[in-house]
Amino acid sequence: MAGSAGKIGWKIVAAAFAIPTGIAVRKAIETAWRKTKHDDPPKNPAAPGTEWSEALAWAAASGIAVATARLVAARGAAATWKSLTGKLPPGVEDAAGA
DSSP: OOHHHHHHHHHHHHHHHHHHHHHHHHHHHHHHHHHHHSSOOOSOTTSTTSOHHHHHHHHHHHHHHHHHHHHHHHHHHHHHHHHHHSSOOTTOOOGGGO
């Protein structure tokens, strides 16, 4: 696929991986928080009523989870794209060429 059609196709494939991965990670991190803290995660960590320790712990845990999920989704989408088209997706460079 070349040009704008390839870019649109890549965005569709990437979204097909990102959306379910994001939903699964959000549910997993909230479940893990509830099991370890025996309470719901903070709805708004920036709110003045949220303790600093809780806000920072939630920010760290959710940040790591989201970054990991993005990486997993991007790599899965890129591998699928390559298997379908025989080429790397637009904007993704081969690690050997970097």
